[in-house]
Amino acid sequence: MERVASLDELQPGGRKSILIDDTPALLLRIGDQYFAVEDVCSHDGQPLTDGPVTGFEITCPRHGARFDVRTGRPTRMPATEAIPAYAVELRGDGIYAGPAEAGNPGAASIAAARSQPEAAAAAVSSTGVSAGGASTGNGAAELEDSEIIEALRQVIDPELMINIIDLGLVYAINHGEGKVQIDMTLTSPACPAGPQLVQQSKMVLERLPGVTEAQIKLVMSPPWTPDRMTDEARDQLGIF
Amino acid sequence: MSTTAAPPRPWSAAHLAEFFSARREPAWLTERRQQACASLCDLSVLPLDPEEYKRIDLRAFRPEKFNLVPAGRASPTATLMQHRGEFAGRVSHVDGYCVSATLQPSLLDRGVVFCGLSEFVDKHPERSQQWLGRAVAANADRFSAWQAAFWTGGTVLYVPRNVDVETPLYSLMALATDGAADFSRTLVILEEGASATLLEETASADPMAAGLHVGAVELLLAPRSQLRYVQLQNWNDKVWHFAHQAGRVAGDASLQWTVGGLGSKLAHIHQDVHLDGRGASAQVNGVTFATAKQLISYYTQQGHHAPNTTSDLLYKDVVRDRARVVWRGMIKVDHEAQKTDGYQRNDALLMSDDCRADLIPGLEIEADDVRCTHGATAGRVDEEQLFYCMCRGLNRSEAMHMIVEGFFQRVYDRIPVELVRDTLSQAVQQKLGLGG
Numbered sequence: 164m165e166r167v168a169s170l171d172e173l174q175p176g177g178r179k180s181i182l183i184d185d186t187p188a189l190l191l192r193i194g195d196q197y198f199a200v201e202d203v204c205s206h207d208g209q210p211l212t213d214g215p216v217t218g219f220e221i222t223c224p225r226h227g228a229r230f231d232v233r234t235g236r237p238t239r240m241p242a243t244e245a246i247p248a249y250a251v252e253l254r255g256d257g258i259y260a261g262p263a264e265a266g267n268p269g270a271a272s273i274a275a276a277r278s279q280p281e282a283a284a285a286a287v288s289s290t291g292v293s294a295g296g297a298s299t300g301n302g303a304a305e306l307e308d309s310e311i312i313e314a315l316r317q318v319i320d321p322e323l324m325i326n327i328i329d330l331g332l333v334y335a336i337n338h339g340e341g342k343v344q345i346d347m348t349l350t351s352p353a354c355p356a357g358p359q360l361v362q363q364s365k366m367v368l369e370r371l372p373g374v375t376e377a378q379i380k381l382v383m384s385p386p387w388t389p390d391r392m393t394d395e396a397r398d399q400l401g402i403f
Numbered sequence: 404m405s406t407t408a409a410p411p412r413p414w415s416a417a418h419l420a421e422f423f424s425a426r427r428e429p430a431w432l433t434e435r436r437q438q439a440c441a442s443l444c445d446l447s448v449l450p451l452d453p454e455e456y457k458r459i460d461l462r463a464f465r466p467e468k469f470n471l472v473p474a475g476r477a478s479p480t481a482t483l484m485q486h487r488g489e490f491a492g493r494v495s496h497v498d499g500y501c502v503s504a505t506l507q508p509s510l511l512d513r514g515v516v517f518c519g520l521s522e523f524v525d526k527h528p529e530r531s532q533q534w535l536g537r538a539v540a541a542n543a544d545r546f547s548a549w550q551a552a553f554w555t556g557g558t559v560l561y562v563p564r565n566v567d568v569e570t571p572l573y574s575l576m577a578l579a580t581d582g583a584a585d586f587s588r589t590l591v592i593l594e595e596g597a598s599a600t601l602l603e604e605t606a607s608a609d610p611m612a613a614g615l616h617v618g619a620v621e622l623l624l625a626p627r628s629q630l631r632y633v634q635l636q637n638w639n640d641k642v643w644h645f646a647h648q649a650g651r652v653a654g655d656a657s658l659q660w661t662v663g664g665l666g667s668k669l670a671h672i673h674q675d676v677h678l679d680g681r682g683a684s685a686q687v688n689g690v691t692f693a694t695a696k697q698l699i700s701y702y703t704q705q706g707h708h709a710p711n712t713t714s715d716l717l718y719k720d721v722v723r724d725r726a727r728v729v730w731r732g733m734i735k736v737d738h739e740a741q742k743t744d745g746y747q748r749n750d751a752l753l754m755s756d757d758c759r760a761d762l763i764p765g766l767e768i769e770a771d772d773v774r775c776t777h778g779a780t781a782g783r784v785d786e787e788q789l790f791y792c793m794c795r796g797l798n799r800s801e802a803m804h805m806i807v808e809g810f811f812q813r814v815y816d817r818i819p820v821e822l823v824r825d826t827l828s829q830a831v832q833q834k835l836g837l838g839g
Contacts, residue, residue: 180462185668186696187462208458208727208759244757 164252164261167199172258180212183249183260190251190260191216191232198232199249199260205230206242227319239317240363306373311336311343314371318363321356325399327364331391334382341375343368348387357381422471422553431532432524439541439551446545455544455702458729458761459671464643469584469615471555472498488822490602491570492517497577497608499555499585506572513566520557520590530561534592538621538649538677546645547673550586550617557588562597562628571600571820578607578614578642588619593628593656600631602823607639607666614641616667620648624656626680631659633823637830638666640697647673654680654709661818664691664699665830671700678705678712678740688814689718689749690827692834693726693758700729705747707740707773716747719814721807721831722758733765734775745775752810753783754803804835 167181173192180202181190189202189211202210204223214224220238222229228242235248250263315333316326327333327347335346347364349357361379368377389402423433451461492506494517501519516523524531541551558574576587591601607614616638624630630650638644644667652658664670676685685705693699705714720728734745751760762779784806792802811831815824 182463185463187460202462203460208761210460210462 164250164259166257167260168258170253170257173197176216178212178216181260184262188249188260189221190258191221193219193232197251197253197258199251200230200232200235201247201249203246204228204242205237205244205246211246226321227324240319240367241321306338306343306371308336308338310371311338311345311368314367315345315364317367318360320350320360323350323400325392325396327360329393329396331393331396332360332387338374341373342378343371343374343376344378344380346380346382348382350387352383428524429528429532435536435541436552439548442542443545443548443552446542446548449545451544455673455731456671458727459669459700460698461669464669466615468613469582469643471553471586472580472583487826488573489570490573491568492572493575494519494558494573495575495577496556496558496585496587497579498583499587501556501558507570510566510568514563515566515568516559516561517572518559520554520559520588523559523561523590527561530592531559534621534623535590536621537623538651538675539619539647543647543673546617546671547619547647550588550619550647553584553617554586554588554619556586557590558603559589560591560599560601562593562599564594565596566594567597568599571602571822574601574603576603576605576616576618578605578612578616578638579609580614581609581612582614583612584615584617586617589621589634591622591630591632593624593630595625596627597625598629600820601633602820603632603634605634605636605638605644605666607642610639612639612641614638614643616642616644616646618644618646618648620646622648622650622658622660624650624652624658624683626653626655628653628656630657631661631819633661633663633818633820635663635823635826635830636666636670637663638670640666640668640695642667644670644672646671647675649675649677650685651677651679652683652685655682656680657683658685659688659819660685661688661814661823662690662701663827663830664689664693664701665834667697667699669698669700672702674701674703676703676705676714678707678714679709681709681711683709684713685715686817687714687716687718688817689716689720690811690814690831691718691720691728692723692831693720693728694723694834695726696724697726698729699727701731703730703732703747705732705734705745707734707736707743707745707770709737710740711742712740713744714746716749717814717817718749719811720749720751720760720762721754721810722751722760723754725755725757727759727761729761730779731763731765732777732779733767734777736766736768736770736773736775738769741770741772743770743773743775745773745777747777749779750810751779751781752807753781754807800835804832807831807835 167190168179175192175194177192179190181188187202188199191198202212204211206228211221211223214221219231219233220229221232226241229239230246231238235245249260252259312328316328318327333345333347337344364379365377368374494504495502504518506517539547541548578585650658691699722728730749732747734747736743747764749762760781764777764779766775788806789802818824
C-alpha cells in the first residue's frame, strides 16, 4: 500500500488524482468514506477525473458511463467493463491505497470500523441476484412500468446526450410472463445511432430481474417530432 | 490527455547554462540549443496537440525523476543484434554518450563517415550546421524542443555521392544507469546516388533500471539514393520513450524504413516521411508487440509533396494483457503531387480481453489524380485456427506462437535483411515466453 494523501486533505465530496503502482487513480471522499478507482473510463480509455459523483457513482464526463466507486462495476451504458477499484486504509499518518485483496475484490473499503460499506455493497448485489432468482415465477406480475421506464432512461442518444425516455422515443410498453415488448422510434429514419439504441435498450431490459426476453420494435409512425421531448430534455438542449 | 510533461525543475535555464559550458560547442550550435530551450519553455505551458496526444496517458510521467548522467561509464550487456552479424561499422552509445565508433578502413577511404554526433560536429562543422535539424524541427512540440536543447550524442552516417555501402552498419543506443535520461539522436545523410543499410537498436543493460529516452531521427536522402533503415526499440518495461522521426526523400530516391516496437513502458513515436521530389518512394514497415501494461503509440504521416511519388506503410501490432497500441496515420497529398500512389494499413491482433488497440487511418488529399488507399483491422486469435494447430500436435502456446509469427510474416516478407527478420522473430519469441 502507498500513502496517497494526508488525513485532513480531502473534505467530504473532495477528490484527488493519485498514482497507485504507477497507474493514475482517483481518490474520492464521500461522507466519511474514502474510495479509490482507476482514473480511466473503460469505455473510451480517457480520464474520469472531473466526472460528477452522485451517491456512490461517478459519471464519465464524456459519454455518461457510470461506475460504482465501491466496486468499479459499470452501472450505465456505454461502459460494459469494470474499472479496477483499490483498497483504501486510514492509518495514523495518512491515507493509504493499494490493489484490492484477492479475497476481497472491489470492497475498496475505508474509513473506520464505524461504517459498513462492504455489507452494504454485498447486500445490494445479493438482493439483486436473489430477487431475480426468486421472482422468475411471478416476476412478470410484479414488474412495474415504472421499472421499465427507469431502466430505459439508461439508454442515451449518443448525439444528443439525452435518454430515450426524455426524448419521447418510446411509444408503447407491453409486458407479461417475463417478456417485455416496446415500440420505439428514432429521431429520423436514417438515425446512425439506431442499431446502438435498439441493442442497448434490449440489454438494459433483459438485465431487469424477472425479464427473460425483450423485444424492441422500431416504428416510424407517427413520426417523431421535437414536441415529444420532456421539458427537462428541452432545457438540456436549450430549446425554450 | 495530460499536459504536465516538461520542463521540470532540473531542466531549467541555469541547468542549460551549466550544460553548455561543459560541452564547448561552436556558437551556432549553442545558439540553436538556446532557441530550442526557449521553445521548450513556451511549448511546455501549452497543451499538447490533442489529435496526437489524446490517447497517450502521460499522467504517470514524472520527468523530474530522470536526469542526464555524466559521460558514459559502463558498456552495455549483450543485446539482440549486436553479435549476430557482420557489420561494416559500429557506433555504440551508453546513457546518451558515444562510447565507441568503428568503421571499415575501405569505407573511410571512400569518404564515408560513421561516428558519434559530437565528433561529427567537431570535424565537419559546415555539414552538421547544414544538415542537423533539417527533417525534425526543434519547435514541432515540447519533446522535439527538449531533444534539440539537450541532446548529448547520437549516431551520424554520411555517405558521399555514388558510394554504395553494401554491408549493413550497426548503431546501438543503450541505457545503463537507473534514472538516466538519454537524449541521443540519429542523423543519416545520403548524397546523390549513394546507398546504405543502417540497423539501429535501443536496449537497456539492466532490466530493472528506469529511464527516459527523448530522441530524434533524421534521414536525408538526396536524389537517386537508397537507404534501408531499421530501428528496433527494445528497452526494458521501465523506460519512457518519446521520439520525433522523419525522413526527407528527394527525387527518385527510395527509403525503406522498418520499426520494431517491443520494449518501453510507454512509447510515443511521431514518424514522418516526406516525399519531396518526383519519383521518390518510401516503404514503411512496423512490427509492434505490447504486453503487460505497455502503451506503444505511433503517429505516422506520409507527406506527398511532388508528383509521381509512392508511399506504402504496413504496420502489424500484437497486443496482450492490459497493453494498448495506438496508431494515428495520415497520408497527406499536396496540390501539386499528382499521380501519387499512397497506401497505409495497420492490423492488430488482440490476444486478451483487456488489451486495446486504437487504430485511426486518415487521408488528406488536395490533388485530383491520385491513388490512395488505407485500412485498419483489429481481431482476436481465431479459436478455430488454434484448434487446427492443436489437432496437428502443437500445444496451445506453440499454436499461439505459430499464429502470431504468421501474423507478422507479411511484414517480415518485406524486410530484405535476414538478420533483422531473425532478430525480430527471436524478440517476439522471447516476449511470448517461448525459448529464445
